[in-house]
Each structure stands twice: as structure tokens, then as C-alpha cells.
Amino acid sequence: MTDKNxxxxxxxxxxxxxxxxxxYLRLSITxxxxxxxxxxxxxxxxxxxxxxxxxxxxxxKDLLSYEEMLRVVRIAVGMGMNKLRLTxxxxxxxxxxxxxxxxLTSLENLKxxxxxxxxxxxxxxAEQLFAGGVRQLNVSLDSLQPTKFHSITGRDYFTRVWKxxxxxxxxxxxxxxxxxxxxxxxxxxxxxxxxxxxTEPFQVRFIEFMPLGEKSSWKKEQFIRAExxxxxxxxxxxxxxxxxxxxxxxxxxxxxxxxxGQKGAVGFISPISHHFxxxxxxxxxxxxxxxxxxxxxxxxxxxKTLLRSxxxxxxxxxxxxxxxLNKPKGHxxxxxxxxxxxxxxxGQMSQIGG
Numbered sequence: 001m002t003d004k005n006x007x008x009x010x011x012x013x014x015x016x017x018x019x020x021x022x023x024y025l026r027l028s029i030t031x032x033x034x035x036x037x038x039x040x041x042x043x044x045x046x047x048x049x050x051x052x053x054x055x056x057x058x059x060x061k062d063l064l065s066y067e068e069m070l071r072v073v074r075i076a077v078g079m080g081m082n083k084l085r086l087t088x089x090x091x092x093x094x095x096x097x098x099x100x101x102x103x104l105t106s107l108e109n110l111k112x113x114x115x116x117x118x119x120x121x122x123x124x125x126a127e128q129l130f131a132g133g134v135r136q137l138n139v140s141l142d143s144l145q146p147t148k149f150h151s152i153t154g155r156d157y158f159t160r161v162w163k164x165x166x167x168x169x170x171x172x173x174x175x176x177x178x179x180x181x182x183x184x185x186x187x188x189x190x191x192x193x194x195x196x197x198x199t200e201p202f203q204v205r206f207i208e209f210m211p212l213g214e215k216s217s218w219k220k221e222q223f224i225r226a227e228x229x230x231x232x233x234x235x236x237x238x239x240x241x242x243x244x245x246x247x248x249x250x251x252x253x254x255x256x257x258x259x260x261g262q263k264g265a266v267g268f269i270s271p272i273s274h275h276f277x278x279x280x281x282x283x284x285x286x287x288x289x290x291x292x293x294x295x296x297x298x299x300x301x302x303x304k305t306l307l308r309s310x311x312x313x314x315x316x317x318x319x320x321x322x323x324x325l326n327k328p329k330g331h332x333x334x335x336x337x338x339x340x341x342x343x344x345x346x347g348q349m350s351q352i353g354g
Contacts, residue, residue, distance in 0.1 A: 033088060136174045181206045290304065
């Protein structure tokens with residue numbers, strides 16, 4: 001089957017109408033998670049024993065199979081995408097993930113496979129992930145205090161996460177720690193996280209609290225701008241901007257140097273206050289099998305139906321290309337929030353994959 005009626009620029013087969021080269025696929029392999037973070041899982045029925053949110057999860061039949069995901073990745077790589085990130089939910093809770101990673105890392109022209117994890121199972125999986133070819137990890141960690149960690153995540157797993165981080169560090173992984181910044185929740189720890197970047201080989205990145213999900217727990221009074229976080233961090237040392245590096249994605253990265261001369265790397269991700277849409281190079285395949293061109297725009301392309309209706313590779317390729325052509329120039333989240341004061345993007349983070 002040949003592709004028809006494709007009006008993409010000639011410079012690259014995966015350049016959108018705003019001249020952004022799309023080279024990065026984020027793949028949510030499950031919406032299930034072993035944490036119940038206050039900002040991720042939607043409000044729902046509570047577990048009687050713990051009074052933590054359970055949320056709504058997809059039935060197994062509604063998730064893409066590994067075979068279906070591998071097919072999409074293979075087609076996308078053949079079109080020019082060369083970086084892949086596995087997300088969730090929590091990707092390490094899905095059975096068979098190590099075999100799946102081995103299949104992915106065996107694909108020709110796929111340069112790297114990265115994983116975003118909450119770290120709960122990292123100590124158990126780190127050696128096998130490293131042996132499977134994974135070298136870069138993003139670990140979501142919103143508190144360095146065990147009691148507060150429990151309060152934010154609904155689980156008393158801080159010790160497990162820290163053990164996993166240290167093991168991954170010792171194995172040689174490149175590790176980025178993602179901190180969702182919430183005023184009145186963990187803003188008293190921003191300096192502690194920055195100091196962690198001075199004492200450990202971790203990049204620490206602060207992410208503005210985003211209002212995602214129809215039943216999101218986002219509150220305006222908990223929002224803190226990246227510039228305000230940066231001002232707090234600057235009180236413990238000098239911040240010097242790194243040269244722009246597309247490998248860092250949306251983060252604005254800085255070298256932090258304290259008065260003693262210790263150095264570390266910190267970053268600020270500001271989807272609301274400082275848009276980075278003009279640099280966005282990614283698509284997201286949700287755990288439900290839809291292709292999403294923008295995290296903060298609910299328009300999606302249904303690939304699962306195509307995959308399960310014997311569609312040819314050419315038809316799937318066409319759908320990917322059309323999704324890229326329809327990628328919006330940017331989101332309007334800040335304006336929408338000012339008008340309504342509440343979340344306007346109903347997609348659930350645990351299914352989209354961030």
C-alpha cells in the first residue's frame with residue numbers, strides 16, 4: 001500500500017506544519033500503579049483499609065498488547081522516530097516488561113529506550129533493565145521525607161524508592177528525579193532536593209503542578225510558578241544556564257554551584273507559565289491505544305481499532321502522519337484556567353503517561 005495525499009515538508013518525513021521534527025514516542029504500557037498519588041489518580045472509591053484513592057483502571061483487554069505496541073513502535077521507528085520512553089501508570093508493574101524491553105532494544109534504528117518510574121520496584125528490576133540496554137531513568141519523587149511521601153502517594157514506600165535509586169546509581173544509570181512542585185505540600189523541600197543534586201549524580205527537575213484529569217485534585221492555591229521555584233533554589237547557590245540541549249526535553253537546565261564549590265544540575269519544567277510547545281518533538285501512545293499529539297489537548301487518534309481490524313502498516317503509518325499534521329501549535333491551558341479556574345484537559349495522567 002502506498003501513502004497518498006500526504007503534504008508533509010520535504011526536509012523530514014516527520015516534520016509537522018509548524019516545522020517541529022517529531023522523533024520521540026512516549027508509550028504508556030499500563031494505567032495501573034502501585035502508588036496512589038494525590039495529583040495523578042482521579043478521585044474515586046477509597047480502599048477501606050487505607051482510605052486512599054483507587055481510581056478507575058482499564059480492563060486488561062482494553063490495554064494494548066505487547067505485540068500491538070511493538071508493531072506501532074516498529075512502524076514509528078521506520079518513519080524516523082528514534083527515541084522511546086516507557087511510562088504508565090507504573091510501567092514496572094506490568095508482567096513481561098523485561099521481555100518487551102529486549103524486543104524494543106533489538107529494533108534497528110531505535111537509538112534508546114528510557115523509562116519513567118516511581119522507583120518502588122527499581123531495586124528489584126535495576127540490574128535486569130541495565131542488562132536489557134536501558135541506561136536512562138526518570139524517577140518521580142515528590143518528597144524526601146518518609147511521612148510526607150506516604151501522605152502524597154498513599155503508600156509507605158519511601159525506603160524502597162531510595163534503595164532503588166541508590167542501586168540504579170551504583171549500576172551506572174543516568175538518573176533524573178522529577179519533582180511535582182506543590183505550594184503548601186512540598187515547597188519546604190525544594191532546597192533539600194537542590195542539595196541532593198549537589199551531593200548525588202542526579203539531575204533534579206521541578207515540574208509545575210498541572211491540572212489534568214476530569215476529577216483532578218489540582219487546586220489553584222497549590223500552584224507555584226517555575227520562576228518562583230528558581231528564586232528559592234538560587235538562595236543556596238549560583239544558577240548558570242546550560243546550553244540548550246534538545247536531549248533535555250522541556251526542562252530549562254542550570255548548573256547549581258554552592259559557596260563551597262559543589263556543583264549539580266537542576267531543571268525547571270513550566271508547562272503553564274513558560275510554554276515550550278514550540279520545541280515539542282513527541283507523540284504519546286496511551287495505554288488505551290490512542291495516539292495523542294499534545295499532553296494538554298484531548299484530541300486523540302484511535303490506533304487500537306486499526307490494530308484490531310487487520311489494518312495494514314500503511315494505514316497505521318498514515319494515521320501517525322495525520323496525527324503529526326494535526327499536532328496543535330500549543331496549548332491554551334493558562335488562558336483557560338484564568339477563565340474557568342479549573343482543569344480543562346480531562347485526559348487521565350495515569351493513562352496518558354505524562
